[in-house]
Every structure is written in structure tokens, then in C-alpha cells.
Amino acid sequence: MLAGEAGEAVALAMRIVTETARLMGARKLVPIASAHIDGALYHGDSGTLFAERLVELGAKVAVPATLNVGALDLACGTRVHLPSHERSMAKRMMLAYEAMGCTPSWTCAPYQAGHRPDFATDVAWGESNAVAFCNSVLGARTNRYGDFLDIACAITGRAPHYGLHLPAHRRATFIADCSRLSPALRAADVFWPVLGTLYGQRAGTDIGILTGLRGFSTEDRLKAFGAAAASSGAVALFHVEGVTPEAPDIATATGLASYPERLFITPAMLDSARGALSTVRPDRRDAEAIDAVAIGSPHCSIEELVELDRLIAGRRLLRPFYACTGRHTLSALEAAGRRKALEQAGVTLVADTCVVVTPILDRIKGVLMTNSGKFAHYAPGNTGYAVQYGALAECVESAIAGRLVRDERVWA
């Protein structure tokens, strides 16, 4: 492939894959079953130029490859405040990736859009939450493939064989024990991104096994946990005892006869992590201000949107409320007849992209409320908004009231 017999695009992609293999100490390349491409989000003209170079050279993906979000909402047409040059370059970039044969899924939750690799297969996925979910919940094997390497792997159908492709590198080296937390807290959606944030801070690049969560997790909770953990740390794989496929028990997940270091998660640790998710200081003059609400990082599932509809209960939202999701969920929402009700209540559905990766929010120095640990992490830097983190119900009640509404009972 390097010599160019498979075409110049393959040769270019192969140079990136083999050079990465050298840098990372991989001895060989491994065939991959699929890819998830995070590289189609516009950050500047350079990424568009790279994608168009590949298209000019005749690049086609060799394996099924879904696309993560772009910078434009092609499915719903939500207004994105990009100047015309940036808008045009972002569109060209999205079209270039589609031209290479990638599936136009445009979602950061491809695993809820039908892309679920089999257990123990090697894949090349990008986007930190997708990587964490793919490794941890599905048990497929991927490293954190960054922009450009993801498409290079998809074009060559190969990935450097190192890191999490090797079973020995997938073992847990510490235990995060949640069993002393109240069952009510563990059963609350709002707990999971906070736990993820805390876990990511403690784990860094290490792999842990969480215990005491069996019976409390759902797929959407694991999704929210992983996204938060991959934002506050470099978490690409976590295990949950009795829940995730490589962790039927501690011994299997650690590969050890004796237990490694055990960290008991305490309410005080969670309080500190939860406090750090909100950036509005309690002594701020208008500490109860809310200017907008955003949910859906990772993209909302149909279940999450149905829950949103249930919580709104026919009332009218006073503040802009953005629900980010994938086009796959829009179709399901329409099929379920729920889209109209959400939009009538004042929810702006955003598909193919989200409010933190592209300018959708009104350009003010406002306060954004969210139930997403990942939005809470990235919104201040990317949008200029301060953040209030809270449960979905708190987000809904705050948007209806037009000011911060808290319900702290679950944390008591």
C-alpha cells in the first residue's frame, strides 16, 4: 500500500498509519472491522483541505465508517452563526467525508445509530465518548483515534497494533467502589456524569473497574458516565463489575488473584466533582440566572427525548432549550409522533452537530444549564457561557421558570 500500488490516497493514509505505529511502538498493523470518524468537524480550513486532498487522490473507505458530528445541522437546518467562509468550508468538509464513502450518520452516539461492533473485534474509532463506549460497553477494541488517523485507518482498513487492541492492556489496575453510596443516588441519572467527572480526574489514562453499580446502570447512564470521564481524563476504557462485558467480576477485569488498590467513592468526593461542573459562583450577583438550556452530549437517545417530553408535560419553556441528537433519533421521534409536541413546547432540536462544537447559542455572556458532564466541561471554553449543571428535571423546571430551579434531595 505504501508503494502506491493501491493508489496515492491509500499510500498517503498508509504513511500516516505506519508512522503512528512507529511512534507508538506498534510492531504490526491489525485489520479493522469498522471506523468511526471524528475528523469531519470544521476547526479551520486545514481540515477541509486535508479531506479534499484525500478525495482528489481518490480515497475511499475500505471498511464501514460512520461520521461523528459536523459543524452544520444539515438534517434540521438549525441556524448556525458561522460566517459565510467558515460555513462554506464546513459544508465542503462534510461533503468530502461523504464522498469518501463514509455513512452520513453525523452523530457522537453511533452506537445508538446501529453501529455496534462485535465483542473483541478490532476497530478504529475517534471521538472520546464514542471510544469509551465502544471499548467499555461493547467490548470492541480501539485506541483513541484522533482526527486524520481515524480516516487514514478507514482508508487502509488497518490500525497500529498497540494499546487497547492488546487484551493485556485492557485490564483494570484500580477499583472505584460505589457500594457505600445511597441506592437512590446511584439510581439517579444526574449521578452518572458527576461520577464520570470524578472518575476521569482520578483515572487519567489508567483503567479502573467500578463496583457497586450493578442494577443501577442503563445504556444511557453508561453513555453519560463515559462522556464525562473522557472529558475530565483520557479515559478510553472503563469496566463496571457485573455490567460491562470484560468485567463479570473483579478477578477477570484485573487479571489478578488479589485485589488492587480500592478507592471508595464518598459523597464528599462527588460534591466536589459536582461543584466543579458548575462555573457560576454562588456569590454572583444574579446567581439564579439561566439564559439557555442544552442537553444531548452525547446525542440524546429516543428514550431521553421521550423523558424530556414527559417532564415538560405540555408546559411552555421560557428559555431557549436545545436538545442535540442524531438524525437517526429524529426519524424515531417522528415515527413515535413526539417531535411536534417537543417543538411546540419550545425545544429546538439540533441534529448532526451540537451547541458546543459550533456557534448555535445566542452570542451573549450568558449562563447555560445542562445535564451533560461533557457540555459542562467544554461549554465555558467553547461558547463563553458559564455553566449550571443539574438533572434533566432541574433543566426543564429552570427553563420553564426562567431562573435556576434546584432539587437537591437526591444528593442529601
Add this chain to the structure above:
Amino acid sequence: MKAHPLLPGGPVSGPLLRLTAPLSFWGGVDPRSGAIIQVRHPQHGQNVAGMILALPGTIGSSSSAAVLLELVRNGHAPAALLLHEADAILLIGCLVARELDWPPPPAFRYRAEQQAKLAAGSYTIAEDGTIRPF
């Protein structure tokens, strides 16, 4: 003082910007200017452009390669990268820049413990990774 060349280049000189916490370039660095925009980061408000940037770790988004590539193209990239360990995110930004004929900063492996011993000031890094005060 000697760093291990990962992506050779140089010699390069510049002021040292030593990060005291891991940073995600995506969401952490403005791709237009090189400013550190992650409000929770200890070096928030500083700028990576033209600096010998010492990173104790890379966290967060896998889009960091794209941010670095954009910085290379618009002239706001660091002068050199000192990484605690090779990472397949920032270095990819450098590899792609090279493919597009935009000269990327050289990158070296230099452990966080060693980074911590570098005093503030300007340094020159030779192609073989030798670090000298400038």
C-alpha cells in the same frame, strides 16, 4: 538535558511554556490564536504560539490533532512540543501537516518529572533533543 526525538526537526528556540496540568487542545486552545481557553486550566489565558510547549499529558478530545494542524497552518503553532509520552493525537496533527507541506513543530519525549525541573526562560532544542538555555 536531553529529550528523545519523536518527530525530528530543528534546532528551534523559544520561550518555555510549561503546562502544570494536562490539556485537551480541542476545547482548550483557540485554533485561531493559540490562546489557552480552558477556564479550569492553570495556564488559562496564556498562548502556545511560538513557545516550547511542555505538556505533562494530553486529555480529552480526539479533535486536538485538528486544532494543532490549524495552528500550524495559520502560524500559531508552538515552536516545539515536549510530550510526557508519545500520543497518537497531537503527533498526528504534525504528521498531517507534513503531508500537506506545512512544516510542523518538532516533537520530543520529555518526562513530566523532567519538565518540572525546567526553569522559566528561553531554550534551544537541537535536532538530537539536546536542550540548552537560549
